[in-house]
Amino acid sequence: MNTSPDALKDQLRAVQTRMASACAASGRRVDDVQLLAVSKTFSADDVRQVAACGQRDFGENYIQEGVDKITALQGGAQALVWHCIGPIQSNKTKLVAEYFDWAHTVDRLKIAQRLNDQRPAHSAPLNVCLQVNIDGGQTKSGIAPADVLALAREVAKLTRLKLRGLMTIPDPVVGFEAQVAVHAKARALFDEVKTALNLPQFDTLSMGMTNDLEAAIQAGSTMVRVGTAIFGGRTYTA
Ligand SMILES: *Cc1c(COP(=O)(O)O)cnc(C)c1O
Numbered sequence: 109m110n111t112s113p114d115a116l117k118d119q120l121r122a123v124q125t126r127m128a129s130a131c132a133a134s135g136r137r138v139d140d141v142q143l144l145a146v147s148k149t150f151s152a153d154d155v156r157q158v159a160a161c162g163q164r165d166f167g168e169n170y171i172q173e174g175v176d177k178i179t180a181l182q183g184g185a186q187a188l189v190w191h192c193i194g195p196i197q198s199n200k201t202k203l204v205a206e207y208f209d210w211a212h213t214v215d216r217l218k219i220a221q222r223l224n225d226q227r228p229a230h231s232a233p234l235n236v237c238l239q240v241n242i243d244g245g246q247t248k249s250g251i252a253p254a255d256v257l258a259l260a261r262e263v264a265k266l267t268r269l270k271l272r273g274l275m276t277i278p279d280p281v282v283g284f285e286a287q288v289a290v291h292a293k294a295r296a297l298f299d300e301v302k303t304a305l306n307l308p309q310f311d312t313l314s315m316g317m318t319n320d321l322e323a324a325i326q327a328g329s330t331m332v333r334v335g336t337a338i339f340g341g342r343t344y345t346a
Contacts (some may be wrong), residue, residue, distance in 0.1 A: 117169070143332060144191055168191070169195075193213060213249065214236050215240075227268040233270040237274055243290055261305070274313055278289075
């Protein structure tokens with residue numbers, strides 16, 4: 109499915125407006141919250157169109173699909189920043205370490221160590237967020253909140269990684285207040301870990317998507333990951 113460049117531009121602007129309103133409503137500065145455009149299932153051409161409107165950060169769930177787009181868009185007018193936001197199996201760490209700028213979904217030391225070992229010497233350290241299972245969903249990936257600080261201390265020692273913060277994907281809940289309540293738990297954990305680590309670079313709380321970005325911003329998100337509202341509905345899932 110191809111969305112026209114004008115429609116993509118309008119949808120991007122609409123998301124930026126939603127973010128600005130949410131920042132205003134919660135007394136935050138617009139530039140405290142970054143937009144990560146989630147381009148999974150959409151083409152490199154769609155990414156190029158959105159990038160042409162000034163969007164710089166893009167997120168991909170499926171690693172090979174992401175690598176294909178990163179490769180296709182290399183050397184473009186504007187350098188893009190690529191974020192891996194999908195599950196990372198051991199056999200995919202090398203691709204993530206070689207191609208991406210960020211990994212949001214680290215939830216095991218073994219994966220962090222592999223990313224560290226495989227990060228090419230000529231690249232800057234890989235930015236990393238620890239994925240937290242903030243609402244305790246049984247089948248979900250992410251580390252338990254109680255285990256986050258211990259993992260963070262170990263990951264912070266890995267010199268080819270730059271520990272940037274936490275990431276969450278809570279199950280959908282109905283209503284703004286209920287959404288804020290879940291995100292507020294992540295914010296409290298983030299503050300606690302930040303204080304304990306005393307690490308200035310630990311500055312990122314990656315949470316909020318198309319349906320709950322206002323609540324996430326209210327609770328303190330610094331990076332919302334938005335797919336549908338920018339690119340439209342997805343027509344397949346892998
Ligand atoms: C798909 C996805 C998003 C974007 O979701 P939308 O509801 O389309 O905005 C954000 N984060 C992760 C981890 C995703 O997999």
